[in-house]
Structures are given as C-alpha cells and as structure tokens.
Amino acid sequence: MTQTERNGKKQGDDVIVVRGLKNGFGEQIVHDGLDLNVRRGEIFGVVGGSGTGKSVLMRSIIGLQTPMAGEIEVFGESTIEREEIELTDLTKRWGVLFQGGALFSTLTVAENVQVPLREFYPDLDSALLDEIAAYKVVMTGLPADAGPKFPAELSGGMRKRAGLARALALDPELLFLDEPTAGLDPIGAAAFDELTASLQKTLGLTVFLITHDLDTLYAICDRVAVLADKKVIAVGTIDELLALDHPWIQEYFKGPRGRAATATIQHNKDVAKAEGTS
C-alpha cells in the first residue's frame, strides 16, 4: 500500500503537468523532452545526479525560468511567459523553500514570514501580521521566541523551519522544497521529514520535493521521479523503481547508502510492528 493510499488521499487529478520541456543555457541543454505529472495530495520526490537540472525544473514550474520549449501547467494554468501580475493568483497557491532557506538576513524570522503576506495583502494591519507570523513559526516546530531572532542566531535546522514557515505564510495548497534536509544531521533531517509528512497530512498539501536524501525518499515520498539523460527516465514508488534495470537507479537505490536507508526503514517498520503501532 502506498503512503497516498494509507493517508486516504484522493488520487487522479494532476496539480502539475509538464510536457516536452526543454531548458538550456547557451550551448548546454539541461532538459530535453521532459514530461512529468504530480498528483494532488502526494509527496512527489525528485532525484538525479548533481547538475541534472532538478532546481532548474522547479524554477521552470514556478515561472522563474523561461523554457526553450514545452508546456507547464500548475492547477491547470500555464506558468510560462506570463507577466508577473498574471502569475500572482497562481503564486499565492504555492509556497517555496529554496535550497539553503533563502531567508533575508537583515529581517527577523517573523519579518521573513511576513514578507509574502505584505506583498500579497498590503492592507493587513501589523497586529494581524504578527499573529499570523507567530502561528506559522509555531506550526513549523520552532519555539515561539524564535520569531524575533535573526537567521544568523538560529541553527541550520531552525533556519530550514523558518524558511518553511515563510513558505506556508499564504496557506498554500502546493509546497516546493529544494533539498530541505541538506546540511542537517540525521536526527534533524528525520525530524524535518516528519514535519513535512505531518504538515502534508494536516493541511492536505501537495509536495514537490527535490532531494538527495535516500532516507527522505523512503520515509515520506509517495512517488519518486528520476532525472537523467535530460528527462524523467522513470517515475513510481520506490518498489517500482527498484524493479527497473537502469544502472543509475540500481546504483543509487541499491548502493551502500541505499542499502543502509532500506535497512533503517525496515528496522523502523519492525519496531512499529513489535510495538503494535503499524
């Protein structure tokens, strides 16, 4: 049973549809003929070697990178070559945690969370802004006193949570996470995975998650897309991917790190079973 089925999420309708995507920089072609569908309510993982274009794919989907060819629809609307103003209604429906958090270093955590709120709702009064920011801060597992702190005063894990709080500021339906657990220790990474899964479930989010972290893929992703050779070469559950013969997929999932991740997940399942919580 997939996580999607376990959570009783509705399948079938696509939140993101990418067809025939081509991206490049000068002579370098990054994507060519890339197709992708992300279903409503799933945690969709994207993996691939360094430089295969995972971040460029995300930037294309959210309208920050104009492709050379292809079609991209989010919530049934094209995100390509739209004026910023035209994108506004769509932009409000997603939140993005960029690689490294991308917080404004001169603003406090609470002020960072308020940035999208001020941008989209300039008439909100400051008491309400403070209240919403405080709520989002606590929602991501940060202590309430993190709000007045500056990013430099936080640990790496706390900064990721602050970035997530900002990504959730506008109550999005769709969340983009670019390598959220990079740079976190294993315990911090597992805690962030748990937070992602729990927010997804509570808020009914669709999550587009770029990661190199095998534990994340095993622990929380419903389906995973593999980027290689300028396109998505395979998409499916981890079990479905493991059944494929592609050398990169075999090496990635069945190499030493893949085996370690599988062992950890199996161990966790055994413990849960023994405790009667599975």
Ligand SMILES: Nc1ncnc2c1ncn2[C@@H]1O[C@H](COP(=O)(O)OP(=O)(O)OP(=O)(O)O)[C@@H](O)[C@H]1O
């Ligand atoms: N603005 C840009 N100008 C020129 N080249 C770029 C630009 N953005 C990305 N690239 C190139 O596109 C390729 C894909 O980059 P991207 O950041 O999407 O890779 P990635 O799969 O996310 O890698 P990583 O896993 O290392 O983060 C790389 O070769 C990168 O150098």
